[in-house]
Amino acid sequence: MVIPKVTRGGSHRIAAPRRARVLAAAHDGRPSTVDDRTVDAVRESWLVEDRWWNGSPIRRRYWEVVTTCGRDVVVFHDLRDGGWFLQR
């Protein structure tokens, strides 16, 4: 799995993403639970559409959320195959 750099100007080398169980709102894709933990707030949300020129293009909507138990997690929704992944 290729790990994209997710922000401009710097790279985040993070462990490989793993599948997550996410429930999300239908109209805007906002997650409401991540791995059974309820989402309290959305800190940021961003979009990566890249690598379209090679064999494995990337289209992901990222969400950085805080769960009710106070954890900050980043999940992304793969817009190509529809799966959800936990980035850290």
Place this chain on the structure above:
Amino acid sequence: MPYVELHAHSAFSFLDGASLPDEQVASAVELGYDALALTDHDNLCGAMEHAQAAKALGLRALHGAELTLDDGRHLTLLVEDERGWRNLCRLVTRAHAHTRGDTPAERAGGQPGAGRGPAPGARPGGRTRIASQPHIPLAAVLDHAEGLVCLSGCAIRGVHDEASLKALRSAFTPANLRVELQRPYLRDDRARNRGLAAVARRLELRTVATGNVHAHTRARAPLQDTLVAVRLHATLDASEPERRGNFSHVLASPQAMAARFAADHPDAVAETVRVADRLRFDLCEHHGYRYPGEEDAHADRTLAEVSRVRLHERYADAGAALRSAAEARLEEELRIIAKLRLAGFFLLHRDMLELAREVALEVRGPDTARALLPPGRGRGSSVSSIVCYLTGLSHVDPIANDLFLGRFLNDELTALPDIDLDFPRDVRAALIPRIHERYGHDRSALVAAFPTYRARGAIRELGKALGLPPGEIERVARGSEGWSARDVAHDVAAALGPERLATGRWAWLARLAEQAHGLPRHLSQHPGGMIVATRPLIDCCPIVPAAMEGRQMVQWDKDSCADAGFLKIDLLGLGMLSAVERAVEDIARLRGERIDLSRIPYDDAPTYKAIQNAETTGVFQIESRAQMSSLLRTRPETLQDITIQVAIVRPGPIQGGAVNPYIERRQRLRVDPDFEIPYEHPSLVEPLRETLGTIIFQDQVIEVAMAFAGFSAGEAEGLRRAMSRKRSEAAIEAHHRKFIAGAVATHGVEPELAERIFDKVRGFSGFGFPKAHGAAFGLLAYQSTWLRVHYAPEFLCALLNEQPMGFYPPDALVHDAQRRGIAVLAPDVNASEVECSVESVGDGRVGSGSARVRIGLGYVRGVQARDAQALVEARRAGGPFRDLGDLAARAGAGRPALELLAWAGACDALSDPAHPRRIALWRLGAAVPARRLPGGHTQLALGLELPGAPELRELGAWEGMLADYETTGLTAAAHPLALLRAGLARAAVTSRDLATIGHGAQVRVGGLVVARQRPGTASGVVFMLLEDEHGTINLIVPPKLYERSRLTIRTAPLVLAVGRLERHPAAGGGINVLVERIEPLETADASRAEVREIAPAGDFRAVAPAVMSFGQGRR
């Protein structure tokens, strides 16, 4: 409407925008926008296109630019009113003022051969300057705030610190300053926008949302990514940090944009509409441009007086009929000119020509033979005007030549007419800065041009960005058709096989190239269009320095300038005029004959004989392969015929089906003078009489529409325009219906006949010359042929010195001259001048057969002009060089120059006669030449005895020829085919043999490729012109063979072809070989040529002369 886009880039942001303004406008209309801004980086190049496209579709165009500050930050400026437009033009002008500041030291020589890049004999253009990036100090922006609305700039590079925003607030006032919020879907968006909103609150400023658009549709987003990589000279993989990372920069609907900001900043969305409401500037309105003389109340009278006086002089000796025809024509023109209020326009042109006369006198010197010549000549439709003729703007008598006026001037003219003037290159180069001086540096500028992506550039640049292998990119690019970037898929398939296109990067290359087709790539200069105005042009459009020192240009191309109502004067440089002047000058110097080209005999039998036999290599216009084969069939006998001849080999007459009927009828008439020309309708006899019932000139489209379909002059000109330029099917269809109805109403003809005539008109489509242009060019074609026939050495010499020009490379010109018995001599340090020169033999007078042309030292590639100059001066001062040591000591040229000269054979006479070139090279390499000191002095070296050379291997004839081509681009010694002849298959015949071989016989021919052409009008057939040691050979390559042997045909400099000989009676003696098989003539094979070793000069391919290749000029 919830949202207006206030921040959008088009492709005019040059490699940072993937859509044209009209694509953007069309998308915006579709998405439901009422207004759209265009804010390109640091320029207003696309503003007029944006305004025109928006007007056509009922969208309100907002104008602005995103300026780059000195520290690299960006500010978005939007135009509120006319003052704001002026201020923005000034700011953009200022931002570019420094962009041509630095000059590369090595390019400053400006003489033939200067620098490494240009081809041998390339002319100096003056100093060219390398562009740097535009930027502007914040203080300048603060000084030009009036009439502008300022947004704080984009998310990444905007002006976000409080101190700067405070400065902006005091200059722009809170009413005209907004803090710009964007949502590019990056990780820190919300935090950044919260921070910006907080700053805005503290400074009591409002926020406004923008989209920073870079593409009009999602499909273009990958192209935008790729263009960014191209701009950074990087690959897509490597440019990731600089790219946007997603496709949120695509123009989104107002609703979608409102939704992006709805949660956090709904006010900023509503604010876009309020800001847009403030912006009331409309670029389509007239903004005060006037050309000098436009408002002169006495202009009509002045022009009439000037013209009438000249008419009396010009027609003093003419017959009464001609004279009264001229008088009637003049009064008619003066009436139309007065009605259209264009007298000032003509007087301005006359004024400019008077200036050109002064400049020409300075450039040419008062006592030269050239001084007899007018400073320039008209071209194009203006040559049909007697006012132009009388005011000196044209040199062809429109009455005597029966030239039709309507295409140039008519009662219904809505735009300014075009006057194009041709000048010798040196006169033009001096004239342009003088015009800036005369009319004011702030009131005159050249017109811009925007080169767009073509196939080859797209393959190389986009291919590199995609990270494709460089070797394969180059193979695809070399084999490419070269014109349309839309066909890159075909190019890839042809070079690498269709399977490459199935997926992946090659498929992307084809897709991206197709999208990039037609997008402006950078800002460049129009060949000669000049704008002059009565008030500072920077109030109308930004002005930027051009590449050439002392020149500046507006940021609009000719279409935008025309839309703005700017008066454009075309001052074109014409190489043949320069060559002709040079020849006249040389003839006067060498033979003591002063030639006035306007008074040479126009019925000279030897000249017509040469034209009829297609012995026209090197002359103006009628020298190309296609022209030559046509000449053999048409056999022109008068200037009138030549006027038709220059116009006939054009897409218009060819596609309109005029060429073959014209030629056949001409051939019939030659045999049978009573042959009756078939006209399809009596009303066509008058307009089409001189072209034997066919449409060859543009003006005939107009005349036919008037005579046959009853159009007025203005309607007919409208038809012609609709069919040329950007052709709109809808507009042509409207004219079509009117044409048929008009013909039926006027003459009661059957609709079928009317349709048939209209088909011919449509086929012509305007891609042809007006007759006036044909007459002007035909005259120069005759004059140059006359010089070629009677003053061959001087003419050849002038052509060599004025390169690049014409159809043939210098090498082919030299070989043609040698076949006609003119001796051409290699450069020689003891005989050559800096430029090529004519050497007289015997009594010092040049006569036929006793003159030789000597290649100049400056012709040697890489020898700097100052080195050649110094050497020639040293020889004049101290006599011929005695030996190589003397040369090294006195020449004042550096060692690199001396070595190049030695390798070119210019030192052979001073060297060992057995094998001079290598020994000269070796010994000069050991010499310590004189050194140039600061201040222009030369420190001479001691005239030491040079060491003898060690045993060096002899330079073979083939290697010597390679060295000739490498150093001078030509060889005056044996033709490459003469050297290869022995090694060719026994069955191969020469160009000379073809004359005695029968039609239909199979032949095998080899030759040096002189031209490759694949005219769009020939349905895929490729024409090649080969040259061997005896002459030229025409090859015709069928499309299927071309597809099979594309790389050979496109790139091999020497080929061997097998095919059938064709000699048709109608071809007038022309012979073709219809090729069945073609292969490169391998030169590295020692069995074919007497080659011992290819090094050091390398393979022939590397040194082959640049030839006319597939419509891309010589390359």
